[in-house]
Amino acid sequence: MLAVIIPALIGAPEVVHAASAIDKNYVRSLAAPRKTILVVEYFDGAQTSVGRKGYATSRGFQAVSPTDIKVDDRTQLHLYGLEPCQGEMVNAKEGFAGSCADFARQQLAVLMKSPKVLYCRAFVSEQNAPVQDVTCYGYYNFPRSLDTVDSLEEQLLSVGALKLAKKADGSVMRPDLAAAEKIGRGGFGMWADPRVQGQ
Numbered sequence: 001m002l003a004v005i006i007p008a009l010i011g012a013p014e015v016v017h018a019a020s021a022i023d024k025n026y027v028r029s030l031a032a033p034r035k036t037i038l039v040v041e042y043f044d045g046a047q048t049s050v051g052r053k054g055y056a057t058s059r060g061f062q063a064v065s066p067t068d069i070k071v072d073d074r075t076q077l078h079l080y081g082l083e084p085c086q087g088e089m090v091n092a093k094e095g096f097a098g099s100c101a102d103f104a105r106q107q108l109a110v111l112m113k114s115p116k117v118l119y120c121r122a123f124v125s126e127q128n129a130p131v132q133d134v135t136c137y138g139y140y141n142f143p144r145s146l147d148t149v150d151s152l153e154e155q156l157l158s159v160g161a162l163k164l165a166k167k168a169d170g171s172v173m174r175p176d177l178a179a180a181e182k183i184g185r186g187g188f189g190m191w192a193d194p195r196v197q198g199q
Contacts, residue, residue: 022119024149027139031116036060038071038118040134042127050124063112066104066162068131077120079108079153080133081174082162084190085199091160091192100190107161107189111152116141119149154180160189163199 030037035056042051055071064070066084069077085100096103115138126132136152156162157180164172164181172178190196 022121022137022149024139027117027119027137027149028141030054030119031139031141032056034058036115036118038120040077040120040122040132042122042124044124051127053127061112061118063105063108066101066108069108069112069118069136074130076131077134077136078131079156079162080135081165081172081177082153082156083165084162085196087195089190089193089196091189093192094189100196103190104156104161107156107159108152111138111155114142115139118152151180153177157181158183158188160184160187160191163190 030039035058038055038057038061040053041049042053044050062070064076067079067082069079071077084104087100088098089100089103090097091103096106117139118136119139120134120136122132122134126134137149138152138155139149141147153162153174154177157164157177161184163184164174164177166172185191185197
């Protein structure tokens, strides 16, 4: 059952910048035993934090499309500026043959399996939208083996699950993620299929 979290948000930084590096220690501090915590922080045009919403679930959050995460029956989060390739793809090394959308959704579902915390940022105009454009980070902790806070978008791009979406003028919508896509284009995921390389 989802529940809005109030105590976990107390003590968070009052002013942060949307384009600045996240405070990984703050993200780690949101973790709670036997729960997956999701916090969306909203920013105004001056890049000032003006609000937060928090959720907790014992069941985790679900990938409902290649780029969308279901929060509850009224809200989905959309990873802004990313998209799957078009049509079908084959990656023999990973044992996948099927639609680009299915591959991307599977990879997002993998990232949704085990985060302790999902921390997302959005503009304040998204605050009450049923589908909110966001950028997200996941905190993953496996004792004695892994303790990391990673960008979901960077992970999905670098494994070739998604690619950068483009504006009408041909420029990418998220130039800040170009380096991650370059890693994926090295032959991972969708980029292992020559048909996709021309897209």
